[in-house]
Amino acid sequence: xxxxxxxxxxxxxxxxxxxxxxxxxxxxxxxxxxxxxxxxxxxxxxxxxxxxxxxxxxxxxxxxxxxxxxxxxxxxxxxxxxxxxxxxxxxxxxxxxxxxxxxxxxxxxxxxxxxxxxxxxxxxxxxxxxxxxxxxxxxxxxxxxxxxxxxxxxxxxxxxxxxxxxxxxxxxxxxxxxxxxxxxxxxxxxxxxxxxxxxxxxxxxxxxxxxxxxxxxxxxxxxxxxxxxxxxxxxxxxxxxxxxxxxxxxxxxxxxxxxxxxxxxxxxxxxxxxxxxxxxxxxxxxxxxxxxxxxxxxxxxxxxxxxxxxxxxxxxxxxxxxxxxxxxxxxxxxxxxxxxxxxxxxxxxxxxxxxxxxxxxxxxxxxxxxxxxxxxxxxxxxxxxxxxxxxxxxxxxxxxxxxxxxxxxxxxxxxxxxxxxxxxxxxxxxxxxxxxxxxxxxxxxxxxxxxxxxxxxxxxxxxxxxxxxxxxxxxxxxxxxxxxxxxxxxxxxxxxxxxx
Numbered sequence: 001x002x003x004x005x006x007x008x009x010x011x012x013x014x015x016x017x018x019x020x021x022x023x024x025x026x027x028x029x030x031x032x033x034x035x036x037x038x039x040x041x042x043x044x045x046x047x048x049x050x051x052x053x054x055x056x057x058x059x060x061x062x063x064x065x066x067x068x069x070x071x072x073x074x075x076x077x078x079x080x081x082x083x084x085x086x087x088x089x090x091x092x093x094x095x096x097x098x099x100x101x102x103x104x105x106x107x108x109x110x111x112x113x114x115x116x117x118x119x120x121x122x123x124x125x126x127x128x129x130x131x132x133x134x135x136x137x138x139x140x141x142x143x144x145x146x147x148x149x150x151x152x153x154x155x156x157x158x159x160x161x162x163x164x165x166x167x168x169x170x171x172x173x174x175x176x177x178x179x180x181x182x183x184x185x186x187x188x189x190x191x192x193x194x195x196x197x198x199x200x201x202x203x204x205x206x207x208x209x210x211x212x213x214x215x216x217x218x219x220x221x222x223x224x225x226x227x228x229x230x231x232x233x234x235x236x237x238x239x240x241x242x243x244x245x246x247x248x249x250x251x252x253x254x255x256x257x258x259x260x261x262x263x264x265x266x267x268x269x270x271x272x273x274x275x276x277x278x279x280x281x282x283x284x285x286x287x288x289x290x291x292x293x294x295x296x297x298x299x300x301x302x303x304x305x306x307x308x309x310x311x312x313x314x315x316x317x318x319x320x321x322x323x324x325x326x327x328x329x330x331x332x333x334x335x336x337x338x339x340x341x342x343x344x345x346x347x348x349x350x351x352x353x354x355x356x357x358x359x360x361x362x363x364x365x366x367x368x369x370x371x372x373x374x375x376x377x378x379x380x381x382x383x384x385x386x387x388x389x390x391x392x393x394x395x396x397x398x399x400x401x402x403x404x405x406x407x408x409x410x411x412x413x414x415x416x417x418x419x420x421x422x423x424x425x426x427x428x429x430x431x432x433x434x435x436x437x438x439x440x441x442x443x444x445x446x447x448x449x450x451x452x453x454x455x456x457x458x459x460x461x462x463x464x465x466x467x468x469x470x471x472x473x474x475x476x477x478x479x480x481x482x483x484x485x486x487x488x489x490x491x492x493x494x495x496x497x498x499x500x
Contacts, residue, residue, distance in 0.1 A: 004078040004455045005032065005071055007239065008446040009060055010439065011084045011168050012247065013105065013269040014312075015039050016056060018063035019439065020071040021446040027456050029446055031437075033070035035063035042102060047109035047351060050102035053090045056168065057175045064235060074236040080176070081243035081449030083250035083441045084168040086191045089143035091151065092171065094162050097179055100151050103168070104143040107270070107309060107351040111142035112360045123209060130196045130203050132281060132290025137352075137360055138307070140167060140192035141210040148211070158216035165216040167192070169244050173227050176241065181228030184218040186300075187249035190292040195220065197281055197290060197302070223249075224296035224452035224459070243448030245294065247441045248272040248305065253294050253448060253459060254440030255409045258301065263397070263405055265390060266440065267414035270354070271311035273393040275304045275402060286396035287356040296448055296459050304400060306355035306393035310348035310364075312414050314382045317350065317364075324375040332419045335380040341482075343368035345388075345489035346381035356396040357494065365493035368485070383420050387427040388486040394428055407431040407469075411440040418470075426474035427482060434468045 003022050006029075010017040020033040037059040042050040068074050087106035092099045104110070115135045118124070124135045133139055144165045148154035157163045164174065170184045189195040189202075194212060196203045200220060207214050221227060227241040245253065248266060252274050255264045260278030265271055276293045281302045283290060293303035310317075312328075319325040325334070347353070349362035366381065390408075398404055408430050414420060415434045425432045437443065450456045 004450070005076045006079055006081060006446040006449050006455065007064060007067065007077050008081045008442040008449070009064065009083070009172065010442040010445065011056060011060060011082070011172065013039070013085045013107075014041070016059035016063055017442065018060070018067040019442045019446070020067045020077075021443070023450050023455050027458065029443060033067045035066035035070070037063055041105070045110070049105035049107045049351065051088065051105055053092070053099040053103045053171055056103070057172065060172055061234065068235055074239065077237070077239050078455050079242040079449040079453035080230060080239050081445030082169050082172060082241065083245055083247050083445035084172070084188070086167060086188055086246035086248065087138060087140050087143070088168050089140045089147060090166055090168065090171040091144070091147040092164055092174070094164055094179070097175065100163065101147050104147065106138060108143065109137045109352055109360050111137040111146055114142050114145070115360070118209070127193060127206065127209070130206060131190070131193050132197050132283075133193050134287070134289070134358060136358060138354070141194050141206070141212060144212045145210050155211065155213055158213040161215055163216055164218070165212065166218050169246070170218040173241060173244070176230045176234065177228040178231035182218045183221055183227045185223045185225070185244040186220055186295045187223060187246040187292045188244070189220045191246060197292070200295070200300070222295045224448050226452065240453060242452030243445050243450070245445060245448060248274050249292060249294055249303075250444030250448070251411055251440040252276065252303070252444065254442075254444030255411070255435070257409060258294065258459065261402070264409040264411065264440070265393070267311045267386065267410060267412035269311065269313045271308035271386065271389065271412070271414075273306040273390070273397070275397055277302045277304055282400060284396070284400050286399040287358055288393075288396050288400060289355065294459075296451060304397060304402070306396060308386075308389045308393070309351050309354045311386055312412070313350065314346070314348035314385060315414070317348070318379055318382055322375070322378065324379055331379050331383055332417045334376050335383050335419050338376055338380055341380050341384055342370070342373060342377050343485065344373055344377040344381045345485055346378060346385050347489045347493040348382065348385050349493050353490070353493065356392055357490065359494050362493045363496070365489060365496060367489045367492050383417065384423060386414065386420055387424040388483065390424050391428045391483065394430070405430060407433050409433050409435070411435065411438055421470045425470040425472045427479060429472045429479065431472070432470040436467060
């Protein structure tokens with residue numbers, strides 16, 4: 001038999017992709033076929049972000065079918081892996097299998113008042129002790145509660161088993177298995193504010209605190225578990241689902257950052273630093289989040305994570321909102337038309353600020369404009385903001401006792417911008433490594449699925465080609481000056497939010 005194929009589903013914030021990976025007898029993963037569909041986003045109110053879960057399912061089914069056809073048919077596929085946008089929350093009817101409301105996206109801030117009330121009541125420390133997370137609208141628990149409140153008799157129906165809740169992975173597995181599997185993996189469950197990190201189980205006390213019935217939640221399994229079999233009529237064969245992980249944890253596996261002290265950052269719609277802390281749950285003193293790293297082969301690895309809410313979305317805003325670009329790829333050339341930023345800083349707090357600030361009410365802020373400032377300054381400021389925010393995360397990681405990273409592994413669409421990569425290396429005084437193959441989230445899911453299905457005997461596999469590396473070359477005085485300006489800009493964004 002020829003080398004086995006793995007079908008990797010990568011369901012992200014802005015698009016849905018399916019990739020067929022061929023696995024060689026040496027454990028090397030090669031892309032055989034790809035299909036991708038853009039995803040519509042809905043913004044019904046300021047700070048609200050929604051997706052149509054039914055549209056997501058249709059896109060997943062279409063891309064999978066296209067990839068299977070391109071790869072020559074379903075017979076050689078040994079397993080399915082799934083990686084997904086995390087925290088995004090879905091509610092659906094068990095009988096019809098249809099969503100009861102649009103999915104609430106991870107970026108959504110609508111439940112900020114409820115989170116503020118829980119903080120004021122003194123619940124944050126107890127929540128953090130169990131989950132490693134803070135009380136913030138970012139996580140799924142408050143989204144689930146909001147959705148239940150919008151469905152007539154929502155909680156009663158959920159307790160009776162008539163309504164299910166889940167993150168995107170759970171929704172897709174329910175649909176793929178024809179409603180036979182209501183499951184999730186530990187990395188996605190860890191992002192809900194409802195799973196206890198120590199036990200890897202749902203916490204009854206947290207479910208009660210947030211008003212989320214346990215009966216509506218999926219069963220939690222390790223990332224390399226067998227989650228169920230695809231309904232044969234969908235793709236032509238009952239392919240087992242064997243690897244599932246939230247996108248950031250999946251990227252950690254994709255990079256092979258499987259041991260304590262290794263880290264990566266993914267620059268997509270947002271940007272997410274995940275640093276492996278091994279078997280130890282580290283309680284952050286710098287407002288990073290304790291979370292799951294990966295769980296497979298009977299092993300559990302924890303991590304510290306820092307989240308930047310707006311990375312690639314800042315470039316999208318330049319293109320779609322400000323009309324400063326007609327194509328996102330123009331941003332690199334436009335930024336390089338200027339010798340420096342001209343004192344202009346952009347804090348892309350379009351949906352609040354993530355770690356280490358955690359200011360949900362912050363909004364986008366620009367400082368330093370003069371009569372000489374033009375569209376190019378805003379473009380450059382948006383790109384530079386990615387480096388400054390990365391510096392904040394790495395600084396927080398060191399404050400938590402982590403050794404200074406010698407090299408930062410990066411992936412995601414933004415890493416195609418060489419100006420940004422060099423600026424990150426300069427501002428953070430660190431070597432930046434970008435793998436030749438960029439789809440780390442999809443690769444991580446494929447590796448987990450291949451291992452779970454017995455196609456490979458390890459989660460790790462050798463890289464295909466040498467990475468690109470950017471080394472710092474900026475002087476210390478210039479770094480200090482730029483970071484001082486960034487601090488002023490962040491302070492202005494926070495003060496403006498607090499004054500509202």
